[in-house]
Amino acid sequence: xxxxxxxxxxxxxxxxxxxxxxxxxxxxxxxxxxxxxxxxxxxxxxxxxxxxxxxxxxxxxxxxxxxxxxxxxxxxxxxxxxxxxxxxxxxxxxxxxxxxxxxxxxxxxxxxxxxxxxxxxxxxxxxxxxxxxxxxxxxxxxxxxxxxxxxxxxxxxxxxxxxxxxxxxxxxxxxxxxxxxxxxxxxxxxxxxxxxxxxxxxxxxxxxxxxxxxxxxxxxxxxxxxxxxxxxxxxxxxxxxxxxxxxxxxxxxxxxxxxxxxxxxxxxxxxxxxxxxxxxxxxxxxxxxxxxxxxxxxxxxxxxx
Amino acid sequence: xxxxxxxxxxxxxxxxxxxxxxxxxxxxxxxxxxxxxxxxxxxxxxxxxxxxxxxxxxxxxxxxxxxxxxxxxxxxxxxxxxxxxxxxxxxxxxxxxxxxxxxxxxxxxxxxxxxxxxxxxxxxxxxxxxxxxxxxxxxxxxxxxxxxxxxxxxxxxxxxxxxxxxxxxxxxxxxxxxxxxxxxxxxxxxxxxxxxxxxxxxxxxxxxxxxxxxxxxxxxxxxxxxxxxxxxxxxxxxxxxxxxxxxxxxxxxxxxxxxxxxxxxxxxxxxxxxxxxxxxxxxxxxxxxxxxxxxxxxxxxxxxxxxxxxxxxxxxxxxxxxxxxxxxxxxxxxxxxxxxxxxxxxxxxxxxxxxxxxxxxxxxxxxxxxxxxxxxxxxxxxxxxxxxxxxxxxxxxxxxxxxxxxxxxxxxxxxxxxxxxxxxxxxxxxxxxxxxxxxxxxxxxxxxxxxxxxxxxxxxxxxxxxxxxxxxxxxxxxxxxxxxxxxxxxxxxxxxxxxxxxxxxxxxxxxxxxxxxxxxxxx
Numbered sequence: 001x002x003x004x005x006x007x008x009x010x011x012x013x014x015x016x017x018x019x020x021x022x023x024x025x026x027x028x029x030x031x032x033x034x035x036x037x038x039x040x041x042x043x044x045x046x047x048x049x050x051x052x053x054x055x056x057x058x059x060x061x062x063x064x065x066x067x068x069x070x071x072x073x074x075x076x077x078x079x080x081x082x083x084x085x086x087x088x089x090x091x092x093x094x095x096x097x098x099x100x101x102x103x104x105x106x107x108x109x110x111x112x113x114x115x116x117x118x119x120x121x122x123x124x125x126x127x128x129x130x131x132x133x134x135x136x137x138x139x140x141x142x143x144x145x146x147x148x149x150x151x152x153x154x155x156x157x158x159x160x161x162x163x164x165x166x167x168x169x170x171x172x173x174x175x176x177x178x179x180x181x182x183x184x185x186x187x188x189x190x191x192x193x194x195x196x197x198x199x200x201x202x203x204x205x206x207x208x209x210x211x212x213x214x215x216x217x218x219x220x221x222x223x224x225x226x227x228x229x230x231x232x233x234x235x236x237x238x239x240x241x242x243x244x245x246x247x248x249x250x251x252x253x254x255x256x257x258x259x260x261x262x263x264x265x266x267x268x269x270x271x272x273x274x275x276x277x278x279x280x281x282x283x284x285x286x287x288x289x290x291x292x293x294x295x296x297x298x299x300x301x302x303x304x305x
Numbered sequence: 306x307x308x309x310x311x312x313x314x315x316x317x318x319x320x321x322x323x324x325x326x327x328x329x330x331x332x333x334x335x336x337x338x339x340x341x342x343x344x345x346x347x348x349x350x351x352x353x354x355x356x357x358x359x360x361x362x363x364x365x366x367x368x369x370x371x372x373x374x375x376x377x378x379x380x381x382x383x384x385x386x387x388x389x390x391x392x393x394x395x396x397x398x399x400x401x402x403x404x405x406x407x408x409x410x411x412x413x414x415x416x417x418x419x420x421x422x423x424x425x426x427x428x429x430x431x432x433x434x435x436x437x438x439x440x441x442x443x444x445x446x447x448x449x450x451x452x453x454x455x456x457x458x459x460x461x462x463x464x465x466x467x468x469x470x471x472x473x474x475x476x477x478x479x480x481x482x483x484x485x486x487x488x489x490x491x492x493x494x495x496x497x498x499x500x501x502x503x504x505x506x507x508x509x510x511x512x513x514x515x516x517x518x519x520x521x522x523x524x525x526x527x528x529x530x531x532x533x534x535x536x537x538x539x540x541x542x543x544x545x546x547x548x549x550x551x552x553x554x555x556x557x558x559x560x561x562x563x564x565x566x567x568x569x570x571x572x573x574x575x576x577x578x579x580x581x582x583x584x585x586x587x588x589x590x591x592x593x594x595x596x597x598x599x600x601x602x603x604x605x606x607x608x609x610x611x612x613x614x615x616x617x618x619x620x621x622x623x624x625x626x627x628x629x630x631x632x633x634x635x636x637x638x639x640x641x642x643x644x645x646x647x648x649x650x651x652x653x654x655x656x657x658x659x660x661x662x663x664x665x666x667x668x669x670x671x672x673x674x675x676x677x678x679x680x681x682x683x684x685x686x687x688x689x690x691x692x693x694x695x696x697x698x699x700x701x702x703x704x705x706x707x708x709x710x711x712x713x714x715x716x717x718x719x720x721x722x723x724x725x726x727x728x729x730x731x732x733x734x735x736x737x738x739x740x741x742x743x744x745x746x747x748x749x750x751x752x753x754x755x756x757x758x759x760x761x762x763x764x765x766x767x768x769x770x771x772x773x774x775x776x777x778x779x780x781x782x783x784x785x786x787x788x789x790x791x792x793x794x795x796x797x798x799x800x801x802x803x804x805x806x807x808x809x810x811x812x813x814x815x816x817x818x819x820x821x822x823x824x825x826x827x828x
Contacts, residue, residue, distance in 0.1 A: 030792075033756050034568060234564035238571075299776055 003067045008098035008133050010158045012072065013297050014038050014199060015228040015244050016237045017161075021046035022075065023055040028062045032071035034234035035241070037297075039068070042076045043088050044103050052084050056091045063095030074135065076101040080110055086117055092132065093121035099133035099158065104166070106143045111136055111153035118156070135159045135201075139166035144185045147192035160193050161230060162186060164203030175206075177213060179220060190225055199227040208233050218243045245298035246291045254291035255303055261285050308332040310694055310746045312818045318805050319816065321455060325471035329808075330815045335717055335748045338813040343670050346471025348514045351539060359487040360541045365519065366399045368540045369477075372515040374400065377407045378476035381513060383506035384414035384438065385481075385642065389498065389552030392481035392519055393419050395544065401430055409433030409454075411473050413464060413505035413663065414708055417441035418552070426452050435473055437461060438708030439698075439807075447806050448704040450822035456705075456807040458698060458744075461505065461641070462667025462674060462714035463812035468508045470670060472814060478513035480506045480533055481547045485520040489538025490531035493660070494653055496522035498550040501622075501643030501652050503532035507662040510537040521547045532660060557624040557647045560602060561595040565727060565756050570599035572777075573683055573725050573754045578607040579775035580768060582680040582720050585613040586636075590620035590715055591683040593644040596725045600683050601625040608634060619666065619675050620682075620711065627651035627658065639675060641666040641711070667714035669812045676711070676718030684712055686726045688740040691783050693747030693762045695724060696740035698809065701733045703799040703823045705807060709744045713812050716749035721768060728755040734789035734796065736782065741799060743818040744809055757788055800824040 014037050020027045022041040031039045041062070047055040059075065075097045077088035081104070092100050102114050114134060122129045134156040138144050144167070151160055162185055168174065173181040186202065193200035202221045205214045218240055221229055229240055246254070257280055264272045271281045295301035308314050308331035319329045325346060362368045374380065380400070382393045393412065398421070400408060408430060410422065414437040423442035425431040432453035439447060439456060447456050459467055467473050482503060483496030493503045498521070510516050510533045517540045518533060527535075561567060573596070577583055589604075591597045602625065608614065617637040618626045624647030629635050638658040643649045652658045667676050676682075687707060688696040695716075698707040716722040726735045736755060751768055753760045760782035761769050772779055800823075807820040 030757075034564065235567055299778075 002064050005068070005073070005096050005098065007128070007131060008072070010133060011199065012037075013293060014072065014159065014201065015297070016231055016240050017074065017201060017228060018231045018234065018237065019046070019076070019204070021055075022059040022062070023047050023051060025058060025062075028058070029066060032068050034237050036071065036231065036234075036237050037228065038072035038074055040074050040076055040101060040230065041097075043084070044076050044078050052078065056087065060091050060095045063092075063097055072098045074099040074101055076103060076137075079104045080113060085114075089114065089117045090121045090124070093118060093127055094125045096127065097132070099135060101161070102134060102136050103163075104139045104143070105136035105150055106140060107146050108149040108153035111150060111157060115154045115156055130156065132156065133158050135161060137161045137163045138185070138189060139163040140170050141167070144188055147189045148195065151192045151196035151198055157198055159199030159201055159227065160189060161201035162189055162203045167203075177216070179217065186224060194225075200225070202226045202229045204230045204232050205236070206232060208235070215239060215243065241298055244294060245300055246295050248300075250291055251295045251301065251303070254288035255305060257284050257288040258292065258305055306331050308816065309334040309748070310692070310743050310817065312743055314816045314819060315805060318455065318808050318819045321457075321808060323472040324474040327470070327472060327814070332746060332811045332815040332817045335746065337815065338670070343470045345469050346474065346512070348512050350514065360489055360538065361487050362540050362542050365396055365542055365544065366403065368517045368542050369396070369399055369403060369405075371540055372477045372517065374405060374477050376405055379409040379411050379433070379474060381475040381478045381509045382410070382412040383480060383503065383509065384412060384416065385493065385500040385503055385505060386498065386548040386553045387555075388416055388418045389549035390416070390418045390481065391546055391548045392479060394421050396479045396519075397422060397425060397431070401425060406430045407432050409435065411435040411475055413461065414438035414710070415440070415443060419443060429453065435459065435464075435467075437464060437710055439705045440707065444705035448820070448823045450802065450804050450806055452806065455805050455819070457810060458709060458807055459810045460667065460709045460713040460812045461663055461711045462669050462676065463810050463814065465508045465664045465668040466670040466812065466814060467810070468512045469664070469668070470814065475509055475513035477515045477517065478506070478509035479517050479519060480510060482518050482520045482533060483547065484522045484524045484528055485518045485541055486524055486526040486528040486535070487541055488526055488535035489516070489518045489533065489541050490526070490528040490535040491518045491520065491533035491538070492528055492531055494649075495524065496520065497546070498548045498553045499649050499653075500553050501649040502640050502660040504641040504661060504666065505663045506533060508664055510534065515539050517542060519544055519547060521545060554643070554646045554649050557645045560625070561599050563595060566596040567599055569596040569725050569727070569754055569756055571603045572759060573600050573723055574603035574607055575775075575777060576723060576752055576754060576759060576772065577604065577681050577721070578611070579771050579777055580681070580721050581771060583607075583611070583613070586616040587613070587680045588678060589615055589618050589681050590679055590719070591626075592685050593621055593623050594685045597683045597685055598623060598625060600725070601629060605629060605634065619661075619679065620715070622648040622651075622658075624648060624651075627655070630655070630657065667711050667718075667812075669714065669717070674714070674718065676714045679715060679719040681721050681723065682715040682719040683723045683725060684716065686724045686735065688735055688737050689724055689726065689750070689753050689782075690737050690740045690747070691786050693750040693753065693782065694740050694743045695745040695747075695750055696742050698744045699742040699820060701741070701796065703741055703801065703820075705820060709809070713745040713749065716745045717812065721751050722749060723752045723754060724750055725754045728757040728785060728789045729793050732793045734786070734793050736785040736789045737796070738786060742809060742820055746811065746817060753782060753785070755785055758785055760785055800826060
């Protein structure tokens with residue numbers, strides 16, 4: 001029995017990416033029930049050094065035999081400084097995962113090396129070349145500072161994520177409420193991602209008992225412009241989805257823009273004014289469409305666009 | 306003959322004789338006996354006109370002799386001491402030692418503390434069992450056909466009805482009590498093994514011919530206010546220990562951290578909040594299991610959001626609902642059993658936490674029990690089928706290992722009955738085509754919340770409409786069952802012998818289902 005997965009979409013909604021140990025059948029058998037947009041099956045830190053091979057077996061069969069439906073399935077592979085990453089990639093591609101998260105990315109070269117190995121594996125297993133997507137995790141100051149070149153390194157790359165644990169260690173800082181210690185990394189990475197036209201994801205929040213702190217961090221993520229967040233527990237998923245959901249006012253405004261633009265476009269008009277006096281041109285449309293998409297995903301859209 | 310839930314009820318079961326001569330009927334659907342009458346069966350009660358100094362007897366053995374217990378009689382027990390109970394085993398040992406046989410045990414429930422009874426069943430000394438719960442070795446021997454007559458399994462409310470109607474006649478009730486005075490006024494508080502309330506023992510004290518109170522803590526007369534009134538008690542016995550206090554009152558159940566349970570609990574709370582009965586002054590009951598218990602926690606913010614309070618909560622009581630009351634969000638707690646130390650501590654000190662009798666809680670044949678005024682009940686299940694029938698008594702191997710408890714009573718009474726259960730347990734599909742045994746009929750079950758989605762009984766158009774309006778997704782239950790089978794496979798049918806080993810009574814005393822002797826599985 002092999003479950004066919006649709007061709008991965010490079011730019012889809014990825015509000016939540018939930019990590020789970022690829023070695024734990026009880027976790028990965030139905031990880032999609034919690035409603036995360038993406039799940040992140042981990043071959044790296046969650047798996048002990050002497051269990052890497054058994055985790056790959058478990059992962060391969062999960063990819064082949066579990067119907068994850070619309071949930072995106074990404075695999076975090078071991079770092080390029082380990083003996084495991086090449087075999088990890090072969091298993092990911094053979095199993096047909098949607099994307100691969102490159103751990104500890106420090107340069108465009110790192111991405112390109114993985115890209116080549118993925119292409120090789122796609123050829124080896126008869127998978128359409130270019131099907132498998134990539135995302136890069138920045139875990140060090142070097143990675144952050146090279147974010148600009150990293151974000152532009154491969155047409156497979158859909159996004160870039162920050163990994164706070166390692167980054168903070170390198171910077172010799174601890175977790176600070178308000179996130180001042182991460183301000184530069186977050187801001188710089190976001191700029192690099194947007195410049196390259198790819199998505200950007202924030203790091204995990206590890207204190208599961210601190211609901212208030214988690215909400216504060218998600219609020220800041222939203223305000224800074226992140227597309228989504230990495231998560232370590234299912235109970236964090238709904239909170240992120242709720243906080244990323246647009247308000248009814250935002251939805252109404254977006255609807256107005258999309259409708260008005262369609263009408264005017266059919267009449268050959270590119271710039272026009274809404275009834276509230278706001279001037280609209282084509283640059284507003286993708287943002288408005290994104291709001292509608294988010295509203296639909298959040299289950300709060302009642303319109304017909 | 307097929308009953309209203311499609312179960313074949315064999316003649317052998319319908320022919321089982323009840324003490325009052327009432328004839329068994331197959332289950333006819335919910336509310337079948339509404340508006341009809343019963344003649345209550347009073348006990349034959351001894352007159353104590355001359356003043357007695359004391360009702361104290363030196364031992365259980367002396368009490369058994371004094372009651373005149375003999376072959377063929379029925380004795381009763383309550384289950385407030387749960388797995389810590391010593392009473393059933395102590396009394397039964399003395400009965401057996403006295404050479405009395407052909408005994409029927411009619412308990413409000415029996416549990417794994419009562420494994421020794423299995424031996425008496427095998428020896429043919431105990432020949433009848435009437436109970437809510439049947440587990441452990443007792444469940445095993447009954448399922449293997451060792452009990453002489455079919456066990457009769459009833460809900461908590463159904464038991465009170467059966468006692469009051471005289472389907473079962475209790476010759477001697479043995480009532481364990483944390484405290485008693487020498488006249489038999491007994492309370493659930495103040496002793497070595499407090500259990501909070503003695504609700505399930507009350508009908509026994511009122512309807513048994515002879516009543517023996519057994520305690521380990523004698524207190525000065527009058528032990529007031531009592532749960533069991535001395536005017537109904539013939540004898541009092543003091544023993545060293547009525548039970549193991551640690552198991553009578555278990556430590557407060559820790560709120561589950563299992564993300565699956567939490568998700569189901571949250572979704573259950575959302576279903577409740579979407580219903581029209583979720584308004585100021587609503588009433589609520591939930592079970593003590595992981596996801597059911599966690600519903601309390603998710604309900605609170607939804608109540609706050611809407612600015613409403615709960616008027617009352619009933620049932621087996623646990624710490625979390627008491628905590629909610631301390632925050633001023635619950636009016637009254639009406640208690641039929643205490644599941645943890647926190648609940649016992651609360652009823653000791655909280656003037657808005659009351660004890661009720663088993664009849665007040667759930668009896669379908671009185672003039673309106675609490676369950677009839679219940680808005681919401683959240684319950685667990687071993688299995689639910691595509692007709693919404695629930696099984697909480699037989700395991701996937703067909704062996705008796707559970708208890709209907711208050712499940713069928715609250716399900717029928719409440720305006721909205723929500724079952725919360727994972728779609729699969731290990732390799733077993735919880736949502737299945739046909740439950741092994743129907744213990745709560747599908748016509749009383751309204752919503753099923755699983756980790757893979759929620760299903761609403763199509764008969765409840767009002768609830769479907771409410772969920773649609775709130776944007777809560779739900780699917781046909783068939784879809785959940787198919788998903789479960791696609792994950793773990795379709796189970797082979799169990800294999801049975803012909804002999805009926807247990808009768809599942811509906812709460813109104815009709816027959817919901819039977820359990821037959823299990824046949825060892827063969828491929």
